[in-house]
Amino acid sequence: MILTTFVSPAVALACGLLITALALAASWLAFIYGGFLFDPLAPIVSGSITHFAATAFRFLVIDRERREVRLAFGHYLSPSLLYRIEHTQGALRLGGDDRELTVMFVDVRNFTEISERLTPAAVVGFLNTFLDALSRHVITNEGTLDKFIGDSIMAFWNAPVDVSDHPGKAIHAALAMRETLARLNAEDAFGFGPTQTVGIGIGIHTGLACVGNMGAETHFNYSAVGDTVNVAARIESACKEVCFDILVSASTADLAPQYALLEAGALALKGKSTRTRTFAVVGDENVAKSAEFVDLKHEHGQLIEALSSRSPATREILRAAKTKGVGLPVDPAEFYRRISRRGDHFLKQPTPRRVLTDGERLP
Numbered sequence: 001m002i003l004t005t006f007v008s009p010a011v012a013l014a015c016g017l018l019i020t021a022l023a024l025a026a027s028w029l030a031f032i033y034g035g036f037l038f039d040p041l042a043p044i045v046s047g048s049i050t051h052f053a054a055t056a057f058r059f060l061v062i063d064r065e066r067r068e069v070r071l072a073f074g075h076y077l078s079p080s081l082l083y084r085i086e087h088t089q090g091a092l093r094l095g096g097d098d099r100e101l102t103v104m105f106v107d108v109r110n111f112t113e114i115s116e117r118l119t120p121a122a123v124v125g126f127l128n129t130f131l132d133a134l135s136r137h138v139i140t141n142e143g144t145l146d147k148f149i150g151d152s153i154m155a156f157w158n159a160p161v162d163v164s165d166h167p168g169k170a171i172h173a174a175l176a177m178r179e180t181l182a183r184l185n186a187e188d189a190f191g192f193g194p195t196q197t198v199g200i201g202i203g204i205h206t207g208l209a210c211v212g213n214m215g216a217e218t219h220f221n222y223s224a225v226g227d228t229v230n231v232a233a234r235i236e237s238a239c240k241e242v243c244f245d246i247l248v249s250a251s252t253a254d255l256a257p258q259y260a261l262l263e264a265g266a267l268a269l270k271g272k273s274t275r276t277r278t279f280a281v282v283g284d285e286n287v288a289k290s291a292e293f294v295d296l297k298h299e300h301g302q303l304i305e306a307l308s309s310r311s312p313a314t315r316e317i318l319r320a321a322k323t324k325g326v327g328l329p330v331d332p333a334e335f336y337r338r339i340s341r342r343g344d345h346f347l348k349q350p351t352p353r354r355v356l357t358d359g360e361r362l363p
Contacts, residue, residue, distance in 0.1 A: 099209065156209070252279075
């Protein structure tokens, strides 16, 4: 009974068989050498009945919750997180829980144009290859796959159980996605030919959100909602405006300063009353320590100061910054070409909008 309670049924059965063999051997030896007759049948039968009854109870009652958790989250969580949920009492509280999350959105660039040239079956094949390759990095970095929204991926970290350094793991997953997509394009894994490559935009934000089972009573999904989720989605959309593939919010950047980050400006995200500071993710910790990035970051800091003060030297500093990205994992040339048009994103105090009076016209 004790073994069946604390160890697996297979181990308990093996120990039970060993005890049965010892009981039979002891009974036989006691009769041969001591003339004592001990009948081992009753304890063997009672022990076997107890074992199988306890095993059945454990399978039907105790392990049922673990099977339900594994069935519900087996496709969304890494094995290490599943193990922690199964063996931590009260680790999974369903129905809504406010937690600090790091939320990620991934989207294919120009998907409408791509799907227009493909048959429906080819679109499905493309999406399966794309989503399978990139979503693996969420699982390996202890993230939770929320859902696939057409050509997009939504994922979050730090739920349903605590994940240490969840902003850093989200950024690490994004960098791995960048590398994987570059490899798929180089191998022409999508079958588009060498002239057609697939691009992505990734937005990451850290903040408070509500996570739990949401939906109808008969059909629900484990998901997260709140302003944090909306901001992450808007940051992903802003990748097009900034011309960079990975953007994170200031709250995420502050919690992961070890990565190679460049300030991308305070963006006016759709539906937000205040601007959101963003940072472009150039590379990992090794890139952040490289001489190329240190030189670029110094030049970038001077550019930000020039843009914020509308300095006449902005063009010269911008021209110098464009030449500093050689040797980095991502070429920031397009990022800097677009940054000159976004001077308002770097102003310390944006110019307030003036309301026109009656009869007044725009100059």
